[in-house]
Amino acid sequence: MSMTSEDLPSDFPAAVALKRRPAAGPWITAWRKLRRDRAAMAALGVLLLVLLLCLLATAYARHVAHTDPFVSNISGSFTLDGVTRPVLEPSTTGLGLGFTPIGPTWNINGYFLGADNQGRDVAARILYGGRNSLLIAGTSTLICLVLATVIGVVAGFMGGLVDAVLSRLLDVLWAFPIYLLAISLSIVLISKGFDIGPISITSGSLWLPIFIIGIVYVPYVARPIRGEVLSLKSSEFVLAAIGLGVPSLRILWKDVLPNVMTRVIVFVPIMIALNMLTESALSFLSIGVQAPDASWGTIIQDGQTMLYTRPIVALAPGLAIVITVLALNVLGDGVRDALDPKSKLRIGGA
Amino acid sequence: MISMIVRRLAQMIFVMFGISVVVFLIFFATPGADPASRIAGRNASPETLAAVRKDFGLDRPVPVQYAIMMKRLFITQDLTSFVNRGQKVVPSVMGAVPVTLSLVIGAAILWVIGGIVVGVMAAAWRGSVLDRGLMIVGLIGVSMPVFWLGEMMNLVSQSRFHDSFLFSWVPGLGYTPLTQDPFGWFKALVIPWMTLAVLYIGLYGRVLRASLIEASQEDYIRTARSKGLSETQVLLRHALRTSLITFVTLFGLDFGALVGGGALLTEVVFGLQGVGKLTYDALQNLDLPMIMATVIYASFFVVTANFLVDLLYAFLDPRVRQDA
Numbered sequence: 001m002s003m004t005s006e007d008l009p010s011d012f013p014a015a016v017a018l019k020r021r022p023a024a025g026p027w028i029t030a031w032r033k034l035r036r037d038r039a040a041m042a043a044l045g046v047l048l049l050v051l052l053l054c055l056l057a058t059a060y061a062r063h064v065a066h067t068d069p070f071v072s073n074i075s076g077s078f079t080l081d082g083v084t085r086p087v088l089e090p091s092t093t094g095l096g097l098g099f100t101p102i103g104p105t106w107n108i109n110g111y112f113l114g115a116d117n118q119g120r121d122v123a124a125r126i127l128y129g130g131r132n133s134l135l136i137a138g139t140s141t142l143i144c145l146v147l148a149t150v151i152g153v154v155a156g157f158m159g160g161l162v163d164a165v166l167s168r169l170l171d172v173l174w175a176f177p178i179y180l181l182a183i184s185l186s187i188v189l190i191s192k193g194f195d196i197g198p199i200s201i202t203s204g205s206l207w208l209p210i211f212i213i214g215i216v217y218v219p220y221v222a223r224p225i226r227g228e229v230l231s232l233k234s235s236e237f238v239l240a241a242i243g244l245g246v247p248s249l250r251i252l253w254k255d256v257l258p259n260v261m262t263r264v265i266v267f268v269p270i271m272i273a274l275n276m277l278t279e280s281a282l283s284f285l286s287i288g289v290q291a292p293d294a295s296w297g298t299i300i301q302d303g304q305t306m307l308y309t310r311p312i313v314a315l316a317p318g319l320a321i322v323i324t325v326l327a328l329n330v331l332g333d334g335v336r337d338a339l340d341p342k343s344k345l346r347i348g349g350a
Numbered sequence: 351m352i353s354m355i356v357r358r359l360a361q362m363i364f365v366m367f368g369i370s371v372v373v374f375l376i377f378f379a380t381p382g383a384d385p386a387s388r389i390a391g392r393n394a395s396p397e398t399l400a401a402v403r404k405d406f407g408l409d410r411p412v413p414v415q416y417a418i419m420m421k422r423l424f425i426t427q428d429l430t431s432f433v434n435r436g437q438k439v440v441p442s443v444m445g446a447v448p449v450t451l452s453l454v455i456g457a458a459i460l461w462v463i464g465g466i467v468v469g470v471m472a473a474a475w476r477g478s479v480l481d482r483g484l485m486i487v488g489l490i491g492v493s494m495p496v497f498w499l500g501e502m503m504n505l506v507s508q509s510r511f512h513d514s515f516l517f518s519w520v521p522g523l524g525y526t527p528l529t530q531d532p533f534g535w536f537k538a539l540v541i542p543w544m545t546l547a548v549l550y551i552g553l554y555g556r557v558l559r560a561s562l563i564e565a566s567q568e569d570y571i572r573t574a575r576s577k578g579l580s581e582t583q584v585l586l587r588h589a590l591r592t593s594l595i596t597f598v599t600l601f602g603l604d605f606g607a608l609v610g611g612g613a614l615l616t617e618v619v620f621g622l623q624g625v626g627k628l629t630y631d632a633l634q635n636l637d638l639p640m641i642m643a644t645v646i647y648a649s650f651f652v653v654t655a656n657f658l659v660d661l662l663y664a665f666l667d668p669r670v671r672q673d674a
Contacts, residue, residue: 187641297495
């Protein structure tokens with residue numbers, strides 16, 4: 001009954017054309033659309049640049065700035081252009097007590113952005129901190145999306161009691177203010193770590209903020225996914241599959257999941273952006289990344305005490321966050337337009 | 351309508367119960383450490399630990415512990431801090447509420463006005479340079495960590511440009527009660543209001559623009575146009591009114607979330623002694639009874655706010671009343 005290009009005689013012109021250019025799948029179509037979106041491509045470029053710079057943190061600290069950004073260097077000095085200066089200079093303002101770390105030298109061979117109050121190189125710390133910020137935002141997004149997809153699909157597809165229980169659970173988490181939930185989890189976990197059976201996490205581990213941030217946004221993603229599964233379940237092609245007697249697991253795998261995946265992908269950039277902001281906030285509140293480790297949030301916190309004397313220490317990591325999150329949001333807009341043609345009609349369409 | 355209210359009310363009570371259970375489990379049943387030593391704070395003496403165990407019924411079954419905790423939070427309200435000895439936590443939370451409300455209400459007024467102005471202007475001049483510019487600025491606003499923006503505002507208004515005519519009126523960080531000095535209250539809060547509102551102006555402007563553009567393709571807008579109404583009238587009288595329904599939902603959720611702890615970062619940066627700052631200080635001292643109180647009270651506020659929004663929503667949109 002069905003005619004595919006293989007059934008046609010090979011000298012049939014249309015068949016030749018079909019064979020040379022197989023129909024592009026939805027992912028390829030979306031990627032082509034995304035590639036034409038100049039703002040999204042620029043954002044992707046910025047993100048790759050940020051990632052590359054952060055990956056070069058070790059090389060920069062060792063071979064360019066010749067410093068260890070995790071060791072305090074309070075009594076050290078350094079030489080630039082033949083002039084030797086202490087890293088922490090005695091204050092000249094106020095009562096003349098205390099010390100002011102040196103400001104930016106704008107020279108990549110040392111203290112490009114100056115030192116913090118421990119005498120550590122701020123530029124090198126920002127590169128190292130960026131690695132943690134990106135790692136935490138990325139990994140917690142992965143955890144969040146996997147958990148949310150499983151919960152949303154199971155609740156939507158199984159329905160009945162399972163759906164009722166899962167939905168009420170999501171309701172409770174949804175109503176819980178994000179920062180308060182994160183604070184509650186952090187305060188009991190950060191002080192003593194976490195120990196259940198084979199999983200053992202020490203108190204300073206990066207896994208704690210990853211785990212906490214990964215959990216708090218699950219309802220935000222799981223709810224729309226559940227809704228999507230519910231509407232797919234009553235869509236004509238799924239009803240047709242049920243009518244044909246296709247086993248329900250196969251329907252789930254072949255018909256429901258691929259359609260849900262586009263929605264999950266749309267969440268990726270915006271969730272990374274949101275998680276990055278959340279990580280910086282938690283670190284700023286000292287319940288995220290723990291010293292001597294750094295993230296952009298902890299460096300802003302370090303800079304708070306010398307905000308009026310050396311503002312660059314708080315300013316620079318904040319700018320790094322703004323640039324990265326902005327790029328993620330722009331990319332997020334592009335990905336949504338590429339994957340969801342309906343939203344293009346709604347949002348764009350000048 | 352009545353059955354809908356009853357249903358939402360039941361749902362609200364269920365969610366409150368759920369939240370109290372989650373909080374209880376986090377603080378009392380997370381494996382890893384003895385809850386008594388957590389509650390008593392750092393370096394507690396064995397006598398204090400024993401007193402905590404007895405006070406909170408930690409040697410009794412878990413449901414009893416839960417009941418004791420809830421009784422002390424809501425009925426007797428005699429939960430006390432172990433870090434600041436003898437400080438009753440529930441009255442402290444209540445005392446901090448006016449500060450948080452002052453901050454959030456002022457910021458909310460700013461962001462509603464700002465969001466509507468940005469959204470309507472961008473939609474009216476869709477595709478123009480103004481539209482693109484507003485959307486980019488909005489996106490930057492959404493991408494800034496609020497505590498960092500607050501610090502930068504402090505840097506400008508308290509330090510670098512404090513001596514210039516622009517910011518010489520800005521008082522030092524802190525809160526002045528409205529009843530004591532209304533003008534001082536206003537001056538102390540202007541910068542925090544703006545800081546907190548920036549993110550939401552960006553967000554609401556974008557959402558409103560999208561919703562106005564979506565509305566412009568609806569039938570009733572075509573009807574309004576064909577009646578010969580001007581573009582301004584169509585936009586403001588017809589499209590904006592429907593779009594405000596989305597706006598109200600978002601507003602209720604965000605307002606509730608801010609009063610219930612979301613304003614924490616702004617309060618910390620500007621030294622405003624609200625509920626969020628109380629939570630933050632308790633966090634720095636590992637003062638668990640205080641955190642339990644702020645978390646429970648704040649989340650209950652959020653749930654109540656969501657309930658009120660649902661009612662308002664049903665009031666605004668007849669369709670919700672019917673299918674609920």
